[in-house]
Each structure stands twice: as C-alpha cells, then as structure tokens.
Amino acid sequence: MPPHGKCHKSCSTLVHPDCRWSGYHTMHRTARWRQAQISLAQFQWKAHCMLQKRSGKNASQKFSALLMLEVPIFTRSNHPAFNPQLSFLDYQRYSVWSITEEQAARHKKSTKSECTFSDKVRHLFFATLASMNGKRHRESSAAKIDGRTLQRILLFRYDAIGDYICTTPVLRWLKTAHPHLQIDVVSSYRNDTLVRADFNVAHAYPIHPRAGIHFSWIPLLRATRAAEYDAIFALVYTRTSKAALLASLISSKAKKIAAQHDKRSEIYSLVFDYQVPIVAYEEHYSRTMLRMATHSIDFPDAAPPNNLPTYLSVRAINAEPVVQLVQQHNLDFSVTSEHLFVDGKPATVMLPSFSGRPYCIVNIAASRLKPDCIWSAEQVTQMCKILVKSYPDLMIFVTGALSEHKQVQAIVKTVSDARCQPLMIGLLEVAVAIAGAKFVLTPDTAIVHIASAAGVPVVGLYSQLRSIAEWYPYQSPFALLLSPNEGSINHIPLARVEEALEQLLSETKISL
Template sequence: MLIKTIARLISYALLGKSDKQALDIASVRKVLILRNDKIGDMIVTTALLRELKKNYPHWQIDVAASSANRSIIADNPHVSDIIVWDKQPLLRDLRTTIAELRRRRYDVIFNPYNRFSIPLLLRIKWLGARYLTGFAIPKYGTSTAKLGMFDHTVPCDRNAHILESFFAAFQQFNLRDIDMRYELFGVDAHAAAIDAACDALLDTHDGLFCLNFQGSNAQRTVSVADAQRCCAVLAARYPRHALLVIAAPGSEARVAEIVDGAGHANVMRSPPTGHILQLAALIRRCELVLSPDTSVIHLASAYDKKIVGYYIRTDNYRWFYPASRHYRVILAPGLTLASVSAEETLAAVEALLPEPAPLRVAG
C-alpha cells in the first residue's frame, strides 16, 4: 500500500501540465502518432493514419516508429514524416529523439500504449504536445485519466477490437465514415521473386496455404510436434494445395524439422521472406493463412484472407483478432500454446474453405 501511495504521488508530481488550453480543432496542423514498437501494431495503426488524413487532408501526420516497423509505412501516402525512435536510456533519449520531437511543436500527440509506465509517460510528457490524447489506464490506485499531462483519455475497451479505442481517442475530432481496414504500400517493389515462386507452385498445385508456427515469444509459439501434426492433417485433407511453412529469421532449422516431420510432399518451406514486405507479397498470393497472434495475422487481414489464428488467453484475442471477413480463432485454455490440436485446426480450416474436389485417378 505504501509503495502504491508513493508511486501515485510521484505520478501526480511529475506527470501534470499547468498550461492547458481548450482544443481548437481549426488550428491543428501537426499531429504525431506514437508507434515505436512492433510490426503488427503498426499494421493495425494504418487504418487510423488513413482515416485521420481523409478527414483532415491539410494535417501533417508524422509517426514515431521503431526500426523494426518503419518499413510498414515507408511508402504510406498519408504519413508526412517518420521519426525512428528505438529504445535507449532515458538521458540519451532526452538529448536525441525527445529533443528533436519537442522542437517540432506538435499540436496533437496520440499515445496508443495501454499501460501505465512512469518512464514511458515521462518521455511522452516531455514531447510537449499542446493536446495529448490516449487511454485511461488504472494503476497505483489512480489512472492516467487523472494525470494532468493528458487532455483527453478514453477507456481501452477490453471487449472490442483495439481500433475502436483508437478512434474513440479522437472522438472530439468528429471523424466521419470510418473505415477500419488495414492497408499496405510498397509491396510490389519486393514481390518479384515471391510472385515467380508462387506462379511456379501454382503450375502444379490448386492453391497455396501460408503456415506460421513461430510466435513473438515462447508462450505464443506452436511446438514442433504439434506443428508437424497440423501440417500432416492439412496436407492429407488438401493434397492439391502447397502448404508453405514460413521461417522467421533464426527459425530455419526449426522449420526444416517441421517440414521433414510432416511426412507429405505438399508441405514445404516457403520462398525466402527476409523483408516484411516480401512476407506480405507471399501472403497476398495465398488462399489461407494460419498463425499465432503475430504480424502474420495482421498482414493477412490487410488482404482480407481467410485466417486461422492461435491465441493465448490474454486481452489480445479481443483487441487484436483478425480484421478479415472470414476467420476462426483457436483460443488456448491458458497463457501458452503448449498444446495445439491438429483436429481443431483442421475443423477451423474446413469451416473457412469449400470442400476440395476429389483427386482424379488415372486409368
């Protein structure tokens, strides 16, 4: 209790703002969206970038990105400038990125992070936004809604897709005709080798599945044994499809083990996808995508693919579920994908795909 009280008092002392002004939407010119984290989060945020620019075409919309996710918006026409803001010690941050962003004097800054972290909030406060909007996150017996640094906060709705909360944070801007679809740009520049490989596969197969079993951490990763079983049942059920298992950097040996252990010739490693937009190029050619909750799900959503998603039992299965019209979520009973059922996986795929035509027997 004492620690909570001290943290609450420190929050009030450090995270206030004395010179608040009423929002004048007509005077807004420069907006900064903070998104210096993961690839999937940036893909989801593309819908917000488009809708802000559509409603306010005169705005300069900048994005603070990470080195990891910058390429997702490198060719996005709705973004004026991208500032790479990778994690670094606080004092170095103050001298470099924070100082640069503060000099730009943004009218509006959106903080999309749904966590109460004093070091994070200090960094955001020092950016000097005239108007700061974000989420009301409870902690230490208080909430970010009670911190003076925020001009507007909304609850981060745990029963709706995260984009609903993003747009709620901009409710005072009266955005109209909101379209929540994700979008990607610049994929064609990375697609030549992928398209050639897919064309060759489609000469001998009726379609392509993209299978990913690697998660962002061990808890979200499907075991080799379970991946082998899933591949085997899908390959037997869809023998005229090529099942392409993608390899995240560093997981090549693991993928080779999955492919070899599946025991079917139509299970194979995917063409190389060393760049995230190469992976996007592959996904847009596939009929179905299967993956844990990673950027693969969001890339597939951008192309409205049929998706089977493996989710652990956290808020992510409600906040970041697939944003396509046709999907199935397989929800783990706990906080790991320790056991993934091949039968449940097959049932989910069958629910999304038409009955495969029977194999013709020569004779």
C-alpha cells in the first residue's frame, strides 16, 4: 500500500489512509490519475502471475481467496434498484470514490470566486450561441412543451452503442404518445448501424464521435437546417458545448433540452431551454434518459411512462447467418423477448425456433475509452476452459469487435475444443445470436444492454460501483461482479466468475 500523501505534485487532495488495497481514495479525477490507477492494476496483475509461477498453486489459491473477499456479486436480490430498503451507500466500501460527494456535486453551485478562466471563455461561447439563436438570455422554461404540437424532433446520440440502446425508452414513449411524430437521430460512426435499423427513427445522420468540429458535420448541417425541428434533445452527459454548438447551428427556434450540469447550469441556460438534474447512483441510465423527455414534454392524454423497457431492432437479413449457424451446430434457439424486433415486427413471430444443444456467448470486446474493462485473452481463455469442463453439453461462442478477429481466433485455438468456436459477425447479427443464448458472459460494455433488451441473463464484469448502479442489465436477470481494483476487471478471480454463473443459473432455473 502506498503511503498516505498527495496523489501528485499539482494536486492538494490527500490519499485516504483507510482505502482498500486496490488504490488511492481520491476525488481528483484527472487523466493522469486515471492512468495511474490503470498502471497500478497492471502491476498488481503481473505480481499475481509472478506469484503463481514462483510459489505454485497453493500461493495462487491463497491470493485468489483474498481477492474473492473483495469481489461482491450483485443480483436482483441485493441490487438497490430492486430492493428499496437498500442503498448504494451500504456498499461504499467497494468504491474508490465517495458516493455522497459525487451526489452532492450535482447540487453544488459555483460562486463568482470559483469562476475560472475556462468558465469565462465558456460563458462567452454560450453567450455567442444565444445571440445566434436571437436571444440574449434564456430563462429555464417552467411550462412543459405540449407534445401534441410537435411534428419533428431531433435526438443527439452521437456516442456509443449501449448509450443508444438505453435511450430507446424515449423513442418508444414518444412514438406511443404521438405515432405521427418524426424522430431523427444524430448518430455516431460507432452506433449508426443500430440507429438505422430502428423502426422508430425516420432519418439517421452519423458524425464522427470526436469532441471537436469535424468534416462530418457538413452533411449533417446540410440535411438538418431545413428540417425546422420543434425540439432538439441533447441526450449526452458530456461535451455539452459541442451539443450546444450543433443545436444552435441546426435551429435557432427549436426548444433545446439537455442534462443539467452541476456547476454550469446558469451558463448552459443561455442555450438550453430545459435542463434536467441528474444525481449519481440514483437510477438506471434508461430512466434518466426517459426523465429528460418527460420533464420537458407533456402528452395530456398519454399514459404515464413508468419504467418503459429498452428494445432492439434488427433486419431480417441480419437473422439469416444466425439461423444458418444454429442449424449447422444443431443449437437450441428460441427468442422469447417482446422487446426484440425484426423489420419492426416482434422477433417471436419473425424468427424460427430450433431444439438442440444450448449455447452461450462470451464477449471479449470493450470500448477503447474504457481500458479498465478490457478482459485479457489469458483470462478469457481460462474461463472458456472452465465452461467446457463444467458444462459438457454447452456450446461456447467467443465474440468481439471485428478488429479483435485474431485475438478471438487465438483464444479458440488455445482452448482447443470443438465446443468452443469463434463468432465474428456484424453487430446486429451478434444481437440475434445473443437473443437465443442461455446466457452471456461479458465485460461492462454494449453487449450487456443488447442481452438485456433480448431478455438474456448476463454475467457481467464491472470495474466501478457507479456503473453497477446506473448501467446494469435493465430488464434481464444478472450476476454482476465488481473488481477489487477499478483499474482492471482482470483482478476478478475466475473462480468467483464461475460462482456468479452458478448463482445466476440457479436463480433463473436454467438447466445446462
């Protein structure tokens, strides 16, 4: 354990003396500090491997047993979202960050003495955008928009795949309340395939996900400036300045809605008519997105949108290779979720059912923006060997991003068993394959939300407690493991993963 002291020279934040072994307890979230956490995780993982090599199996087992004491398993029986008597404050010992401080940060108002140079520049920027919109100042609107008057709205979802899936309750609510409403989406190069397959979306305009201005904005502005949108939803948590600039360039008249920033709500009110408060650990991201819509739009005759589920939409052409795969390996395939659609129709009607060998999906892919959720090839290989040995009738398909083709092939080759095969197909094809699986084993990434929409049980590997609070599988059974080190999920012992799987299978009464 490093000594009690400052995290680095430019920071006055002290390291908490009682922090858990995995790292420092500090609220100073900087890129330098995050990288230090990741480096610490890599160092500890190498130390574990070295200990295993030098001291033999017994020492390794002792080390793993120590780690297992620090690796909680969250299911619906102990997750606060499903147990009102529980709070994530009860699990503070598993978080490097202070939960109460993160929640309080959303309510803290900045004072003039706290106004930095960057804040002054940002204020000038937003004042310029307000001038572009024909207004010197915007007061936050108290009255909601009458949804019956809307004809066209635009949603900003130019980020990740999982973010879009968790936004689908918004589209479902809008289209149910107003079937003739035109919904367009500004997507990203990462999630555009999924957005275009959504039967509730009229037009999708993909742009590069980078923070700054990009050439991909040119076709977007050409297509949207003439659309005369009634409302623009910036359904993004970060880079609000980018959202404000895009919204102002697209329309000066449209009502603009965004998440409320903890310290800059006054500045952002120069552009956004509605700002919806967000508090850490309080609700699933899907509910937050839906609340952003219901906070600003009112449909007097519509039913209350209580806990609308996420959904997933694919095309019939995406199902064809999966059906061939199922027949080739004589797999058990049956879709039961009411929230998976094929060409806008329920998948339960559109997809055939087959009886045969049960199968699961093991995903290795994770966003490059979340290096702490990258599952090492060595860990995946060992996990697949455990599955092969423990479940003689189970077929295991290893999947990942198309760029991870060689890594997936190497894992399958090392496992060296006919029941472990690679599954390197497109995103929507993987979604169909997941819909028929008995369970999915994956890091905290988009696959969690695909499986959730398909109603498939999830064993998830998470690095942060807040992600378990806000990004759990929204509508499917789950067993989520929290790494003892926020720097890497590779500190989760495989014996603990196996235990989580057994617990999930027992709770769901799935027989393999």
